[in-house]
Amino acid sequence: MRLLMLGGTEFVGRAVTEEALARGWEVTVFHRGRHEPPRGVTALRGDRGAADGLAALEQGEWDAVVDTWTNAPSAVRDAARLLADRVGRYVYVSSRSVYAFPPPAGLAEDGPLVEASPDDDEVDYAQAKRGGELAAIEAFGDRALLVRAGLIIGPWENIGRLPWWLRRIARGGPVLAPGPRDLDLQYIDARDLAVWALDAVERGLGGPYNLVSPRGHTTMGELLETCVRVTGSDAELRWTDPEPILAAGVQPWTELPIWLPRGELYDALYQGDVTKAVSAGLRCRPVAETVADTWAWLQELGGEPPQRPDRPSVGLAPETEAKLLRG
Template identity: 35%
Template sequence: MSISRRNLIKLGALAGALGLSSQKILAGQAAGRARNPLRILILGGTGFIGPYQVRYALSRGHQVTVFNRGQREADLPAAVEFLRGDRDDGSLDALKGREWDVCIDNPTRVPFWVRDAGQILKGQVGQYIFVSTISVYADNSQPNASEDSTLETYPGKDVMKETSKSLAADKSLYGPLKAACEREAEKWFTGITTIVRPGLIVGPNDPTDRFTYWPVRLARGGEVLAPGDGHDPVQIIDARDLSEWMIRMAESRTFGTFNATGPNYRMSMAAMLHGIRATNSAGAKLNWVSAEFLKGQKVAPWSDMPAWLPGQGKTAGFGSRDISRALAAGLTFRPLSTTAIETLEWFSALPAERKAKLDAGIEPGREAEVLAAWRAQQAGGST
């Protein structure tokens, strides 16, 4: 169906009223069946991004198989084929003797998982998409650094002996092990590998609350502790934008390595928090507190103040990775307002016990204490 100039203008006006872009509306209208249906294998598939990948792939006419332990509930459509196994103990028999056009590896954090999958799937898949992380980089001090930057190296003797349990016990290994996974992927799927390095993944169904904290906190109103001076850069990616883009990358058989975060402009912490605050009428007041003072108060970046790292020193470039490759490969973004509103709607519908305590963000009582100490210092009193 063609769209007249008059209707295009109307769509643009509607988009403005809803906080959307006419580009996004048109993209949604144009979405349909893929020209060449694919057989897609998703390792995992029941976590945060997996269900979004599954539903989008099915809507595009692809066949979807998910492989996992079956221990996590997921409301996936009946059209999905389920295969069971455990990559921790090498139970991968369900994958043997099968072929797929593309394999998307979502949950892998230890390289022997890639090796074991590679031993079975090498020559059986036409593309291997590995979900990595921007935490693989050895240096986060330089803004606008590209995918060609130096990666972390594993500090131990035998990286293949690391397990998912040991990673959970030592989070400092997350980046080095993901980097080792990437190298293993290139080894087994040479020439057909797509490495996706997301930033902070956000949106409805996020189990970490690392972005959710802010829509929830700003909707509560009152005096809000805000980190830094507001100028520190922030990068996030809505799980739906990431998932849908990865399916399109499979459709186009796009290979290479991509920083997958956003938005497609430089977003400061102030811009993010003001943007989220604008989606409700609670009238929260943002109190910007210096990174130095927060450090003295033992208020930790990223955990107590989610999504934020100081824009100076060793973390100066963490929130400003170069994403030009991903943009050129078709990565698009829904508005921040949409992500914020729909994240809050999702969280508000959760059971009371789940909402009682967020997994990220400073506790309300502690927030009030830090703000009181900050005001005392500003007034010339004792800290």
């Protein structure tokens, strides 16, 4: 198989590229040149935000393209139109944020969607991802595969959510652990996303798929306790009810990454229906493997994870945590 990876040097794109190479696929990575691509790929340079940024893609044929673009849908539109006659299948890594808010618990792929356009330039995240979906569908029709991911974690994460917890817990001492301990989480390891997406390409799948772990795959308690075990620290998890955390003005998801109290946003992110993806072969590795591999990757980097420049840093200030721990 011949794969064109738009990106391919960081996080999800990197995971897809590594998985394709492991399968013996021929991989072409189109990127801006800010990071070194994996060994064994053909590298093409270009900037999708520039007027002539797709010039390097004007020739060539591939069995599939994988696109993780997050910003202006018009960039997906331009790439998809350019490649429509020379690529077999367009895999667009989208998001479950495309559903009209608030999506109820258990929502499947046929739920109502946000209004968006493939011609949009400056829009919010949900409209950007939905516009990207529409751009892929416009050019590829039923050859477009829409991977509606939720929370993505694992090695190469450049958002900082799981890395923040690992680094905080590795420091040891009392750790504010947002409860309840049995809070169910849904996420996808970037490598499991890659495996499923490339399997789907081989099977010729198209259309939308919610791609996160089944409900009940893990809990906030199992995740943080695994972080303690993997790092070997003396951290003491102090489980705290949501009410005092929220009363202190602490922001879920950003100041306490991954955590959301039960409610509309929790239902939207952690209660999705993934029956369709599981039926199509989705398999999610144990949380212990994701945490251990992410910690090992951080150690290889010297403990300092990469950070996407277009995303804010996450994490709770030490003084805020100390105040909450004092009660």
